Each structure stands twice: as structure tokens, then as C-alpha cells.
Amino acid sequence: MKNTNLDIALTHLITRKKQTMVAALGVLIGVGIYLFMNSLGNGFSSFTRSEIFKVSPQISIFKDDDISSPLLNSDNPKTKYIITNPQIISHSNTLLNPLKLLDNIKKEPYITNAIIQVDFNAFYNKGSSQIKGFGCGVDMIAFSDMFNTQKYMVAGELSNLPKSLNGIIIGSGIANKLSLSLGENLVVSSSYGITKTLKIVGIFTTGNKNTDDNKCYVNIATAQQFSKQNETYVSTIYANTNNPDKSIFYAKKLEELMPYKVEDWTITYSDILAGDRARFIMMRAISFSILFVASFGIYNILSSTIMQKINDIAILKAIGFTGNDVVKIFVMEGLLMGFIGICGGILFGSILIYIMQHVYVGEPVGYFPVYFELATFVQSIILGFIVTLCAGYFPAKKAADVDPVSIFRK
Amino acid sequence: MESKKIILEAQNIEKYFYDPVKFQVLKKISFKAYQGEFLTLIGKSGSGKSTLLYCLSTMDTDYSGKIIIDGKTITGLKSNALANLRNSSIGFVFQFHYLLPEFSCLKNVMLPALKLKKYSYKEVEQKAYDSLKLLDLKDQALKPASKLSGGQQQRVSIARALINQPKIIMCDEPTGNLDSKNTNIVFDIFKQLAHDNNQTIIAVTHDNDFAQKSDRTIELADGEIISQGI
Numbered sequence: 031m032k033n034t035n036l037d038i039a040l041t042h043l044i045t046r047k048k049q050t051m052v053a054a055l056g057v058l059i060g061v062g063i064y065l066f067m068n069s070l071g072n073g074f075s076s077f078t079r080s081e082i083f084k085v086s087p088q089i090s091i092f093k094d095d096d097i098s099s100p101l102l103n104s105d106n107p108k109t110k111y112i113i114t115n116p117q118i119i120s121h122s123n124t125l126l127n128p129l130k131l132l133d134n135i136k137k138e139p140y141i142t143n144a145i146i147q148v149d150f151n152a153f154y155n156k157g158s159s160q161i162k163g164f165g166c167g168v169d170m171i172a173f174s175d176m177f178n179t180q181k182y183m184v185a186g187e188l189s190n191l192p193k194s195l196n197g198i199i200i201g202s203g204i205a206n207k208l209s210l211s212l213g214e215n216l217v218v219s220s221s222y223g224i225t226k227t228l229k230i231v232g233i234f235t236t237g238n239k240n241t242d243d244n245k246c247y248v249n250i251a252t253a254q255q256f257s258k259q260n261e262t263y264v265s266t267i268y269a270n271t272n273n274p275d276k277s278i279f280y281a282k283k284l285e286e287l288m289p290y291k292v293e294d295w296t297i298t299y300s301d302i303l304a305g306d307r308a309r310f311i312m313m314r315a316i317s318f319s320i321l322f323v324a325s326f327g328i329y330n331i332l333s334s335t336i337m338q339k340i341n342d343i344a345i346l347k348a349i350g351f352t353g354n355d356v357v358k359i360f361v362m363e364g365l366l367m368g369f370i371g372i373c374g375g376i377l378f379g380s381i382l383i384y385i386m387q388h389v390y391v392g393e394p395v396g397y398f399p400v401y402f403e404l405a406t407f408v409q410s411i412i413l414g415f416i417v418t419l420c421a422g423y424f425p426a427k428k429a430a431d432v433d434p435v436s437i438f439r440k
Numbered sequence: 441m442e443s444k445k446i447i448l449e450a451q452n453i454e455k456y457f458y459d460p461v462k463f464q465v466l467k468k469i470s471f472k473a474y475q476g477e478f479l480t481l482i483g484k485s486g487s488g489k490s491t492l493l494y495c496l497s498t499m500d501t502d503y504s505g506k507i508i509i510d511g512k513t514i515t516g517l518k519s520n521a522l523a524n525l526r527n528s529s530i531g532f533v534f535q536f537h538y539l540l541p542e543f544s545c546l547k548n549v550m551l552p553a554l555k556l557k558k559y560s561y562k563e564v565e566q567k568a569y570d571s572l573k574l575l576d577l578k579d580q581a582l583k584p585a586s587k588l589s590g591g592q593q594q595r596v597s598i599a600r601a602l603i604n605q606p607k608i609i610m611c612d613e614p615t616g617n618l619d620s621k622n623t624n625i626v627f628d629i630f631k632q633l634a635h636d637n638n639q640t641i642i643a644v645t646h647d648n649d650f651a652q653k654s655d656r657t658i659e660l661a662d663g664e665i666i667s668q669g670i
Contacts, residue, residue: 034554045542345538349552350527
């Protein structure tokens with residue numbers, strides 16, 4: 031054994047195996063729970079995110095309604111004020127020259143994907159029954175690239191939509207309610223009074239009830255006809271960026287480039303994200319508290335070891351060990367207990383994660399969205415070490431301050 | 441005697457206790473200890489002899505006056521420097537043997553040398569083994585210290601005090617807990633160390649027989665030296 035201090039620390043630990051194990055067990059549980067809860071929190075966050083991105087882009091660009099100002103001021107003091115009722119004054123919600131705009135957006139380095147979309151309100155009719163919903167006119171292939179719609183198709187093929195001019199892809203909720211199946215015809219009318227008979231070329235289930243019960247996809251041209259507009263009409267541009275966390279910043283950049291409203295997903299879903307964040311903070315706080323409390327095991331056991339070993343400490347100091355050596359000995363003991371605990375805790379947390387991954391919680395979540403994430407593991411290990419270092423340092427400092435004379439004179 | 445080298449010198453050591461009331465335990469203590477001398481400090485209980493020893497040992501720094509060890513003033517040194525000095529130049533033997541109970545005798549003896557880091561682990565082990573052999577403890581070397589008898593433990597602690605070949609060995613009632621047979625053994629070891637190895641022994645004792653057989657006895661009473669011996 032090259033290092034004398036380490037040798038002494040190890041001897042202390044080995045001769046008091048039970049106490050070492052109790053202290054390590056505390057850290058084990060603390061680190062294990064911390065790892066597990068944070069993995070769970072991260073899992074839920076990324077699940078929420080993936081749910082959001084299943085139906086929403088990171089950035090949407092549309093023309094916001096302009097509202098007339100209630101008070102018209104004049105620079106000329108002689109003119110009188112005009113007071114009007116505020117009202118929407120925009121006549122059309124189309125984006126001007128949308129394809130050029132789309133090209134420009136795609137040229138931005140941080141944009142990974144962008145598509146145009148024509149939204150309209152739709153009514154699905156069969157016989158006397160009618161369901162209200164909304165339709166999206168999209169380039170289905172590009173749309174699927176962005177939202178991975180292909181994954182949620184339960185009948186038919188996405189690629190059939192661009193091929194058939196009168197095709198429609200509907201949500202499974204609509205299909206169930208109107209008892210429709212692939213290949214059947216569906217009468218769709220829009221809020222502008224246009225009615226068309228469309229052929230069902232696909233059915234999808236996203237797991238999101240609102241989407242499944244309401245949404246349909248048609249070709250852009252069809253949607254433009256439903257909206258009584260010409261082929262330059264585009265209501266929205268959707269864009270994804272390379273980093274969803276920076277989308278709010280990218281949205282601001284885009285907004286400077288064009289006279290339209292650019293909204294990023296964190297604003298659209300601020301309520302969900304706020305709830306998500308609150309849950310995440312809570313889980314962190316709870317798991318950190320558990321880890322913190324667990325570290326008291328090390329603190330207690332080291333403190334009592336030092337009380338019992340006060341003669342040994344005095345003797346070590348008498349034979350020439352410095353205060354620093356004594357601190358090192360006991361901090362090492364703390365860290366060794368912590369190390370055992372952290373190793374066990376990582377194993378314990380991993381087992382919990384593994385078990386939870388195989389627990390089915392029902393649709394739309396499926397299996398528990400908890401994953402093995404390197405960052406969380408590293409975080410748990412580092413935090414475990416910091417906490418045990420603190421728990422070891424304070425008793426060790428106390429031990430270093432032991433005055434050998436007062437012990438020998440007793 | 442005069443021609444011998446001074447190994448330790450105390451100049452005007454004064455010390456107060458403040459608890460429960462201010463009380464002067466040491467009053468202007470000055471003396472010299474020479475190389476190869478077996479010196480005993482005697483005095484009644486409360487005369488300040490142990491207090492003086494702890495001041496000399498560098499563990500107690502709360503005194504006024506000056507202590508010079510091997511030509512170097514140690515008063516006012518930082519605690520780390522004092523710890524290193526204790527490690528390399530001073531050996532300790534206590535009344536209550538104060539071995540580390542979880543460690544083997546061999547390890548106990550080795551610790552100061554491992555701390556000094558002057559020799560490799562193997563060399564230290566060999567030296568510790570040799571000094572245990574010298575003290576007739578060869579068979580006990582690998583036993584835990586707590587399993588030994590009092591006399592054996594005291595000899596282990598002497599072996600520990602010797603491992604770094606210190607210039608001074610300080611003892612606080614080294615025979616206080618031993619029967620007469622073991623007392624004689626310890627006395628002979630000390631005498632041998634002083635005369636053959638030229639090491640200085642400073643021992644606090646209230647065993648007058650033990651003191652009389654030593655080279656010189658300093659007697660304290662009420663914090664003052666009343667007799668310097670020769």
C-alpha cells in the first residue's frame with residue numbers, strides 16, 4: 031500500500047464493515063432514487079415534447095389579424111380625433127408570394143425543414159350525420175418528413191394522396207364515428223360552402239384524440255378550393271430548426287425578415303411547458319432532498335467514528351501526521367463509502383429504470399417513457415460525489431482540530 | 441557532561457491555565473538536555489511535569505519562552521512544520537500505550553516511517569520487523585495491537601517511537617501501567633538507547649526508583665525546578 035493515509039482509511043472501513051455498509055446504503059438509495067426520478071422526469075419531458083412535435087412545428091408563420099386602432103391621432107392640432115370601434119381590418123390572411131418566402135426561409139442555416147400549408151374548417155358528412163373538424167392542405171410527402179406522419183398511418187399509404195387529386199387522409203376518430211374505411215367516399219364541405227366528394231386514401235391514429243377526431247389531410251389545391259382561393263393562397267408556413275430549445279431565438283430572427291407573425295412552439299404550448307417545467311423542478315427538488323438526507327448517513331457515521339477514534343487521531347498527530355493528513359484520511363473514508371454507495375446506486379437506479387421501461391401505462395403513453403441517458407448518469411455520479419465529499423469534509427475538519435494534548439492529559 | 445552536545449534547551453518557559461481560574465503552571469523553567477542522556481522529570485501530582493513535557497514535545501504551543509531542539513528554535517513554528525519535526529526527530533511513549541487497535545503491531549510500528557517517506561515500504565517493513573525483534577516481539581508482529589498484553593503493547597509503542605531514529609524520545613509515565621518485571625525491561629531498553637544509540641530520553645515519571653537509576657533527574661514543584669540533578 032503506497033499511500034499511508036489511504037491505508038489507514040481502508041483499515042477503518044474494513045474493520046467496521048457494518049457501519050460502512052449502512053452509510054453506503056444511504057448513498058445507494060439516494061443516488062439510485064435521484065438517477066431514477068431524473069430519468070423519469072427527462073423521459074416525461076421528452077415524451078411531452080414528442081407529443082407536441084407530432085402535430086406541431088417548432089415555428090409557424092402566419093398573417094396575424096390586424097386590428098384597427100380605436101383612436102386616430104393627428105399631428106395637426108386643428109383636426110379632431112376620430113374614435114372608431116376596433117375591428118379586424120385585414121381582408122385576406124394569405125401570405126404573399128409564399129413559395130419565394132418558403133425558399134428564403136429554407137435558406138436560413140438553422141432551418142432544417144419548412145413546408146407550406148393551407149388550413150380550412152371542414153365538415154365531414156355521411157348521410158344525415160355531420161362531424162366538424164379541420165383540414166390541412168399539404169404536400170403530404172414533405173409534411174411526413176416533418177411530422178413523421180407515416181409512423182401513425184393505420185390504413186392506406188401517404189404517397190397515394192399526391193397521386194389522387196380527390197384523395198383525403200382522415201383521422202381514425204372520424205373513420206370510426208362515420209364508419210368509414212379505406213377506399214370509400216366522404217363528402218366534405220367547408221365553411222365557405224364548398225362541398226366535395228373525396229376518396230379516402232389513408233387513415234391515421236396519432237393517439238392524440240383532438241387530432242384523430244378532427245383532422246384530415248388533402249392536397250394543397252383541394253384545400254385552396256375549399257377556401258375559395260386561387261393557387262397562390264397559403265395560410266401558414268411551418269418550419270423546424272436544428273435545436274428546439276433555441277427556436278424562440280430563431281423565431282425572432284425570422285420575424286425580422288418578414289412582415290408576418292412568427293410564433294415558436296414554446297409560446298403556442300406555454301401552458302403545457304410550464305406544467306412540465308414545474309413537474310421537472312419538483313422531481314429534482316425531491317430527488318436531491320433524498321440524496322442530501324442520505325448523505326447524512328455518511329456524516330453521522332464518520333462523526334461517530336471520529337468520536338470513538340479520538341485517541342487514534344491524537345496518536346497520529348503525535349507521531350507526526352498533520353491536520354491535513356487527518357482530513358485526508360476521513361474524507362477518503364467518506365468518499366470510499368460514497369463510492370460504494372454510488373456504484374450501488376447507479377445499479378439500483380438502472381434496475382428501477384429497466385423495470386419501469388417494461389411497465390405499460392396505457393395509451394397514448396404506452397410504456398413508461400424513461401430512458402438510460404448518459405447525462406443523467408454522469409450528473410448523478412458527480413452530485414453523489416459532491417454530497418459525500420461535503421458529508422465527509424465537515425467531520426474530518428473536526429477531527430483535524432483535535433488537540434492531542436487534551437486527549438493525552440485525560 | 442559539559443562537552444556533550446545540547447540536543448534540547450528550554451529557556452524561561454512559562455505557561456498559564458485559564459480554566460477554571462488563571463493559574464501559572466510553569467514558572468520560568470530553563471534547562472538543557474544533552475545528547476545520549478537519560479533524563480527523568482519527577483515531581484508531585486500537579487507540579488507541572490507533564491505540562492512541561494507536552495510543551496517540549498511541540499504538541500502544546502501555548503506557552504511563553506523559547507524551546508530549541510537540535511539547534512533550531514521551534515517556538516512559533518507552524519503546526520505542519522511541528523508535525524514534520526515530531527515525525528522525524530521526536531519519538532513518543534505514553535502511559536496508556538495508545539496503539540491503533542485495528543492495525544497489526546508491525547503496521548503500528550511502521551506508521552511514523554511511512555509518514556516520513558524516507559524509505560520504501562519494503563525497507564520500512566524490514567526495519568519495523570527488526571526493531572520488534574530487538575524488543576523480543578517478533579512472534580507478535582502480525583497480531584492486532586489490541587490482542588497484546590500491557591507490557592508487550594508498551595514495547596510495541598517503544599518500537600514505534602524508535603522507527604525513525606529520532607534524536608529525542610519523550611515518555612509520559614512509560615512504566616506507570618506496568619509491573620516491576622516489565623518496568624525493568626523498559627528501563628533497560630531506555631538505558632541502552634541512550635548509551636548505545638546516543639539518543640536522548642526525557643521521561644516523566646513518579647516512580648522514584650526508576651528516576652534514581654537514570655542519568656539525571658530534574659525535580660519540579662509548583663511549576664518550578666527545585667533540583668537540576670548534576
